[in-house]
Amino acid sequence: NLSSIKIEAIVREDKFEDVKQALQNIKINGITVYQVMGCGTQRGYVEYVRGHEVDINMLPKIKFEIVVSDEKWEEKTISAIQKAAYTGHPGDGKIFSYDLKSAMRIRTKETGYDAIQPKDDED
Numbered sequence: 001n002l003s004s005i006k007i008e009a010i011v012r013e014d015k016f017e018d019v020k021q022a023l024q025n026i027k028i029n030g031i032t033v034y035q036v037m038g039c040g041t042q043r044g045y046v047e048y049v050r051g052h053e054v055d056i057n058m059l060p061k062i063k064f065e066i067v068v069s070d071e072k073w074e075e076k077t078i079s080a081i082q083k084a085a086y087t088g089h090p091g092d093g094k095i096f097s098y099d100l101k102s103a104m105r106i107r108t109k110e111t112g113y114d115a116i117q118p119k120d121d122e123d
Contacts, residue, residue, distance in 0.1 A: 031065065
């Protein structure tokens with residue numbers, strides 16, 4: 001049975017490098033990153049397109065996905081992301097964590113904890 005945790009963080013686009021560096025600093029290696037669009041309480045902004053006012057309520061964001069092995073790493077990871085992504089203004093983003101049901105490394109068919117740990121022959 002896998003007791004791992006998946007962490008998802010939605011952050012400002014301009015905080016991508018800061019968050020990536022913060023994760024490297026605490027030795028988090030396995031990350032997946034997406035360019036996404038979203039809105040929250042910020043509700044976007046108004047832009048003028050060809051002289052007409054247009055509501056832009058979906059803002060570009062960066063989504064990080066990270067899998068960690070226990071609650072200690074979950075806390076450490078969330079704390080690092082929060083500090084790196086913080087500006088104090090609306091739109092800083094959200095961090096979610098979930099219990100992970102299963103994992104499999106495609107190449108070796110290893111499952112559970114072994115599937116999420118880096119191997120000697122991998123980065």
